[in-house]
Amino acid sequence: MSGNSFGKALVLTTFGESHGVAVGGVLDGLPANLEIDLAFIQAELDRRRPGMDFFSSPRIEEDKLQVLSGLFEGKSTGAPIAFIVNNHNQKPSDYDHLADAYRPSHADYSWQQKYGIRDPRGGGRASARETLARVAGGAFAKIFLQTKNIRITAGICQIGEYLIPEPGSQISDPRILAFLEQLKSEGDTTGGVISCTISGVSPGLGEPVFDKLHADLGKAMLSINAVKGFEIGSGFRGASMKGSEHNDLFVNRDGTVKTLTNYSGGIQGGISNGEDICFRVAFKPVSTLMKDQVTINSLGESSVLHGKGRHDVCVVPRALPIVEAMAALVIADHLIRNGERVNR
Amino acid sequence: MSGNSFGKALVLTTFGESHGVAVGGVLDGLPANLEIDLAFIQAELDRRRPGMDFFSSPRIEEDKLQVLSGLFEGKSTGAPIAFIVNNHNQKPSDYDHLADAYRPSHADYSWQQKYGIRDPRGGGRASARETLARVAGGAFAKIFLQTKNIRITAGICQIGEYLIPEPGSQISDPRILAFLEQLKSEGDTTGGVISCTISGVSPGLGEPVFDKLHADLGKAMLSINAVKGFEIGSGFRGASMKGSEHNDLFVNRDGTVKTLTNYSGGIQGGISNGEDICFRVAFKPVSTLMKDQVTINSLGESSVLHGKGRHDVCVVPRALPIVEAMAALVIADHLIRNGERVNR
């Protein structure tokens, strides 16, 4: 009901505020007998760390994962896996000036209206720091997917207005780098688009009506901070196509059913058809600016918000592991719903 | 787990195949003491009926709703409301030629792979006829929303490549009508985009993490047959904007907190902020063509699929009430999760 859990058979519950004691999660339903490489989990966490590239905030965060339960002698036991990452910045002082003013396009106002109370330190529960728990949970799911030869790869396919023809994890186009440099100097930010491909999924994954595989992927992505759009396969472009162009014709390729094109994005009628699952996710520009903004406070009075501290110019590079993690949780959830366990 | 139910506090479960005895649903969680206008429910069903306009299939379906439970003397009682619409076309003969061939971009192949069995008559459970139950369930939800002064309006904003600046329920642009006429004569189809606005939602609706209001709306829309994309507020366009453009600045308008722009689409941090909730949904072209297509059958043999029967050129006009219904279910679900009941 409160929506801090995700999944039906593999359930990730997250908790924690930006400046509280810790953020963390409980992953319930991971099959037993899975060998867990904790170094891999930590490496996934490190991928989303700020300060990993020039255009992210240079705050030094050492996000060290601690697993509290659910493993025995390096394997999952079927019991829930709880994990935490301690917060290092529990001093609220950096954010005191925000406590009362509603930051534009943040969750301050709507949250206050819903609960009548909020932890204002660093965005509190609404902080993107919550996604740490998603990345950790998703990393456990990825380990399960590896045993099924399923691989998930997200790449940057757009930054601001710049399209990137071959999406990868790095930005190498000098025009884009210059654009980001310029934004940084202006204290401004921009958005972008991430594409993601899931390969190795056998036909038959997903549920046909409300829990269509792409509907669950869509919800997963739209639940990530700053996401404004999701499309599967042909997506919005498909709306302007003809049926005779868009239909993916079936062929028999050496005894395997394949399609000649993949406008369906690997999912038909909500269920995987064995082709690569391809989707795209749109991120809005980061709302925290390093420039002054006029807003109002909780008394309804006009207030000027001064940009200070250090924030990302574009969230997209750091969001890659989050997109992959959420996708991994969805795919693993549906595999387990289908009755799949660890091969013994 | 099987995904035939939608919602957490207000749960719609649907059932039924295209050519079975009936399609229907059970709506559980609708607050008691709500006056139910059954004529309104029926009118909503009539809006999605084929044959209502020139470009839809002229099959005559009389989709007469029968309510089996949950009402007493014209009011909801808090008990589950079950309803059915009988099927008139239970003869499988029209579809026999499809039983074995996998129709391109339909659910035939993936469904068969998942279950090892399927009802092939008219698409069976995968038929869009299932959406009848969504429209009926959503109509009950709309009645609840009316008591909260919440209104949901969907309009057509794109047909094929033609944008419609002022979305409505009718297509009046002669160029679009000619385009559809042309497709019809070719036995071809096209897609489109629907926009939807929800007005009257107070600030504070939605849950902040996984069940963000737009994530639930996104899942709802992506679960509708033929939907390939969803965006909230600025959507994919927001990805190319700067933060200084995109941020919705708060202002005090006669004591009410408003925003100057609404790129957020009425939702911030997953929770409504009191502005109109605006989203868009992309539909692919209808997969059933009135022209020959090459495909394979369940033995892997090549097979030619001949178009016959009567099908829609573009599903978008008929999908308007479905989009509205799913939106109504999401909003009503979150209202009830927030503790809202019928005002007495």
Place this chain on the structure above:
Amino acid sequence: MSGNSFGKALVLTTFGESHGVAVGGVLDGLPANLEIDLAFIQAELDRRRPGMDFFSSPRIEEDKLQVLSGLFEGKSTGAPIAFIVNNHNQKPSDYDHLADAYRPSHADYSWQQKYGIRDPRGGGRASARETLARVAGGAFAKIFLQTKNIRITAGICQIGEYLIPEPGSQISDPRILAFLEQLKSEGDTTGGVISCTISGVSPGLGEPVFDKLHADLGKAMLSINAVKGFEIGSGFRGASMKGSEHNDLFVNRDGTVKTLTNYSGGIQGGISNGEDICFRVAFKPVSTLMKDQVTINSLGESSVLHGKGRHDVCVVPRALPIVEAMAALVIADHLIRNGERVNR
């Protein structure tokens, strides 16, 4: 939230009021490819029909099941199975005298307090007629269990104060028959106890913490009308035993792990251990009496309730198939949660 659904992987949703159009249910999650013998389902329904023995109400009800969806050519398809039983007695006149008075130990008062409205005809949604849908749903589950060689048998082990050493479905002890005869002549009623044995469950069924197999069985039984108690294995008697008596010692019997005794009732730590699962369910006496009772009405005024119509002296014989059905739903749910499907 409203609690009209039961189960997590195999979900039965029931609907319908005693004197509405129909009672029925939707069973979602039954594995595909199960051959369904509808005559068996109907026979199960007939077992709970009133008028089947002398001490039940002689109302003639033909509870004819109609399946609306989910089957194709005699097999389950994986789609939800909806079914209804039409009500024959939709005239409220028999019950008009009850509309306003709160019947003692019925749900009239508490229901009215919860919802502020109720369908008073024949108990409305609170009528035991709702259990028809449980028996039908459970019958589908039983068919699945048969493919796993699991058998569920409930028997009468107590009527009033009379213990029945060898529980069966019939009452043959002349002292008990005389006792029931006497009650009938007095317009009075009595309670009883049902025991149930589930044989053929392999070790490893159930979840270890909150969804212990006996906790789910307990909830299932306690959700049946008139049930006041549940015990597994040694039950309340176990409370007065010593550990050295109560512990079920493990032995190796021809390579199979067995226990010498079965005070655990076939479940240890919430998970089946391969022994018979044995539990007992206590039913209170039927609340509807054929004698006058003093009560109050909704205005708080004193009112005399006159017994009329025809009602059961003891509900226990008719409750046997209900107990079995709910047990079947629990066991099937947990099998599916464990990843079991139809053997192909």
Place this chain on the structure above:
Amino acid sequence: MSGNSFGKALVLTTFGESHGVAVGGVLDGLPANLEIDLAFIQAELDRRRPGMDFFSSPRIEEDKLQVLSGLFEGKSTGAPIAFIVNNHNQKPSDYDHLADAYRPSHADYSWQQKYGIRDPRGGGRASARETLARVAGGAFAKIFLQTKNIRITAGICQIGEYLIPEPGSQISDPRILAFLEQLKSEGDTTGGVISCTISGVSPGLGEPVFDKLHADLGKAMLSINAVKGFEIGSGFRGASMKGSEHNDLFVNRDGTVKTLTNYSGGIQGGISNGEDICFRVAFKPVSTLMKDQVTINSLGESSVLHGKGRHDVCVVPRALPIVEAMAALVIADHLIRNGERVNR
């Protein structure tokens, strides 16, 4: 699906093994703006600590609760409340002799059969140490209930065969003390019964069909380690009563509807009627004995289990706060389902 969560609107998820890093929980759905007295939570934990009386294990455990999230300036914020209690005994040496042998009437064998792996240290996840998280979660729920003037009190009403007419938290009867002394000297154990009363619940709490209030209470109790039976109101005794004795007649007492007797146990048709809610819970004798027992190991070989370490003679005194905690979670869950929040 894995059953480590309890509740629908107020959800407690627990995690942790006896000898892992920590046991803990996440409580999601507690209403915002609740003042949280952490000393009260700790005091509740202390009530279940072993070594608090003569007949419990004298292990010194300092179960110090640490709250990780969900509170701000002493109040709940609506965000999930995560908490942990660190384990002090992470050395597995005390229990090495158990690793391979199946302890009678413990979860060792059934758990091994389910998962193919288990953490054998101190019972692992099956240890009663998991109930720490229930007591902590229940203590938060109790604070919410206090704002509604609801009070929950459990008492010991039976130890072995000794009935205690006025149930309380202490055992003062010298015969019972002597009996326990005797068991202790023999290395044996016994069971008992706890009664629990919930007062102050308004009419209208609970759901009428599957989630009857006593069905949820029953599941809650049966999910506690060592519980073998549950009864509400008249319980098993009610089975032998006549309807004319058992019916609780309604009366108007100064404008309030009351019942003359309370065989219903405060719940009718699954919904509270305003009377005290009364139920009883049977606990089996502790399975760990301080005497030799013959068992088998995982190879099927005969093995003698030697009692060593320190364990409880009777678990009932320590189980009082667990019973209360689970009851508090059920009542709070249903209040929130009914739309109740913190009064402001």
